[in-house]
Amino acid sequence: MKKAHLNDFLKKPSRVIVAIDRKITDEIVKIISSVSDIIIGVKIGLITFLENNPSEIKHFISTLKEKNLYALADLKLADISHVMIKICEKLHTIGFDGIIAHAFVGRKGALEQLVKVVRKYSLDIFLVIAMSHPGAEEILNTNFEKMLSLTKTLHATGAIVPATMPYYISKAREYLGKQFYLLSPGIGAQGAAPGSALKHGADAEIVGRAILNSPNPIETTRKIAKIHMCVLNERKKETHT
Numbered sequence: 001m002k003k004a005h006l007n008d009f010l011k012k013p014s015r016v017i018v019a020i021d022r023k024i025t026d027e028i029v030k031i032i033s034s035v036s037d038i039i040i041g042v043k044i045g046l047i048t049f050l051e052n053n054p055s056e057i058k059h060f061i062s063t064l065k066e067k068n069l070y071a072l073a074d075l076k077l078a079d080i081s082h083v084m085i086k087i088c089e090k091l092h093t094i095g096f097d098g099i100i101a102h103a104f105v106g107r108k109g110a111l112e113q114l115v116k117v118v119r120k121y122s123l124d125i126f127l128v129i130a131m132s133h134p135g136a137e138e139i140l141n142t143n144f145e146k147m148l149s150l151t152k153t154l155h156a157t158g159a160i161v162p163a164t165m166p167y168y169i170s171k172a173r174e175y176l177g178k179q180f181y182l183l184s185p186g187i188g189a190q191g192a193a194p195g196s197a198l199k200h201g202a203d204a205e206i207v208g209r210a211i212l213n214s215p216n217p218i219e220t221t222r223k224i225a226k227i228h229m230c231v232l233n234e235r236k237k238e239t240h241t
């Protein structure tokens with residue numbers, strides 16, 4: 001399957017990546033297909049890997065490709081290089097375009113080797129450099145600066161930064177510039193407003209339950225997309241003034 005890269009999708013009218021943390025059912029396929037014109041793609045988490053077998057996920061990804069959608073694997077890899085590389089190879093075979101790994105595992109014997117394999121397969125890699133839940137402030141986020149710097153030196157595709165703590169988005173954008181992509185979870189169910197991460201400099205917003213648990217997921221996605229269009233227009237105006 002041909003690999004896509006996140007930057008191929010940034011011309012879309014909105015910047016939603018739908019987080020799927022559940023079994024992929026016909027209903028989910030229907031929802032995603034119906035909003036394919038306005039979303040970037042989907043992020044698939046561990047729950048889905050436990051609920052669907054790899055061939056079902058592979059089939060879902062081929063449906064995504066037909067609809068020109070991006071497929072991101074969110075297994076939040078955090079292990080020695082040997083193990084992460086094996087998982088990465090499987091994710092590549094299943095057809096994912098990008099993967100997510102934790103930055104805290106560090107460079108030597110972990111991310112340095114993983115990044116080489118990611119390049120070999122032309123995958124995107126995003127590093128988690130801060131998390132969106134309150135407890136993240138206790139340990140993980142206190143190392144934000146180091147993980148931010150690692151994102152740059154490893155030439156990762158970008159980073160995952162929380163919409164619930166937007167100062168991390170602004171700091172990451174300031175430090176990384178426009179060459180790195182920032183994806184922000186925490187919209188809706190975790191409290192951040194749609195469009196708020198984009199306003200702080202994120203490239204895309206990851207939205208799960210606020211869409212998939214809503215009474216009308218298609219309508220909710222369209223509403224969020226409209227907000228994105230407004231924010232993106234504002235951003236455009238600001239860069240032109």
Ligand code: C5P
Binds near residue numbers: 019020021185
């Ligand atoms: O349902 P909700 O929109 O809260 O889902 C957020 C998604 O983003 C989940 O898949 C979660 O694993 C992921 N995520 C997060 N915070 C991070 C990194 C990833 O919420 N820092």
